[in-house]
Amino acid sequence: MGMWVDPTSRGQGLGARILEQLLAGADREGRPVVLHVTQGNDRARRLYLGHGFEATGEVQPLRPGSDVLIDTLRRG
DSSP states (O other): OOOOOOGGGTTSSHHHHHHHHHHHHHHHHTOOEEEEEETTOHHHHHHHHTTTOEEEEEEEESSTTOSOEEEEEEEO
16 A cells, blocks of 8 residues: 655645544554655655654655665654
């Protein structure tokens, strides 16, 4: 599963609103949330860090054999 906002709609707070709804549901259930963010996607990283996520230090390839790396972030 992934989250993505169309480039023509970015900068309007849509990603934050989507994330807040998802986190509210997780909070109601008392569940931690773990996600991956692509290294270099600083805009997404700022969004997640601003909503209480912290880097775990775990880094892995996006998929086997990929040069693209993702960081694991956790909240709760």
